[in-house]
Amino acid sequence: MAAHTSGPNGLVPVHIAVHDSAQMEEPDPQAADYARQLFAASAKYAGITWTENGAEPRWLDMDTSTCAAAINPSHFSGHGADEFDRFLSGAASRREPALIIATMGTADDDHDRVRSVFGRPGGRVDFRHFTGAIVGKRLLAGAEVSLVPDLDAADRDLGLRLRNRPANAPWWAMTLSATVLEGSAERRCASPKASWCRSLSTVWVSPSSHAGRPATASRSGT
Numbered sequence: 284m285a286a287h288t289s290g291p292n293g294l295v296p297v298h299i300a301v302h303d304s305a306q307m308e309e310p311d312p313q314a315a316d317y318a319r320q321l322f323a324a325s326a327k328y329a330g331i332t333w334t335e336n337g338a339e340p341r342w343l344d345m346d347t348s349t350c351a352a353a354i355n356p357s358h359f360s361g362h363g364a365d366e367f368d369r370f371l372s373g374a375a376s377r378r379e380p381a382l383i384i385a386t387m388g389t390a391d392d393d394h395d396r397v398r399s400v401f402g403r404p405g406g407r408v409d410f411r412h413f414t415g416a417i418v419g420k421r422l423l424a425g426a427e428v429s430l431v432p433d434l435d436a437a438d439r440d441l442g443l444r445l446r447n448r449p450a451n452a453p454w455w456a457m458t459l460s461a462t463v464l465e466g467s468a469e470r471r472c473a474s475p476k477a478s479w480c481r482s483l484s485t486v487w488v489s490p491s492s493h494a495g496r497p498a499t500a501s502r503s504g505t
Contacts, residue, residue: 429484
């Protein structure tokens with residue numbers, strides 16, 4: 284990251300949309316599911332040595348206007364919406380790109396106790412203000428992926444890192460999708476205003492058209 288994104292301490296501020304696990308007490312096993320889920324979400328980041336990697340974490344209830352990136356930000360009130368708005372506004376005021384790192388999919392969904400009648404589970408990352416989404420369809424085991432031609436050096440390096448992971452790791456085919464908002468008086472469709480850049484591709488068959496088509500492939504970040 285550019286030097287001007289660093290704070291006075293030389294670290295790059297990064298927004299993480301959970302509470303600092305160091306400031307939380309592990310809930311009692313009999314505590315409500317909501318409390319245990321909040322703690323579990325924070326505990327996932329507990330082992331990361333942020334300062335050694337040049338980053339300063341900005342958790343929920345901390346100012347995020349100077350952050351250079353946001354990890355799994357939330358647009359839901361009470362779960363980080365205010366912090367997400369501050370992050371986006373700060374980047375816009377500096378005329379800098381707002382780097383958002385969002386994870387989707389669940390690698391161990393085969394162990395889920397609830398099975399959907401609509402098929403295998405997928406993933407979804409909504410854009411701010413529900414103006415569209417990136418949706419993912421989990422591919423069957425053994426799916427093959429390849430690098431997209433003519434990548435620049437940075438994207439090629441990222442693609443190779445993603446591709447050279449354990450052979451049994453799951454993959455999702457990702458596409459842009461519109462968001463349909465339904466109210467009492469109207470039904471509105473919000474199409475994403477975004478460009479789509481692929482680093483990896485695969486071929487999957489749409490159940491409705493039975494036509495093979497390329498799609499972006501990515502592994503779970505969870």
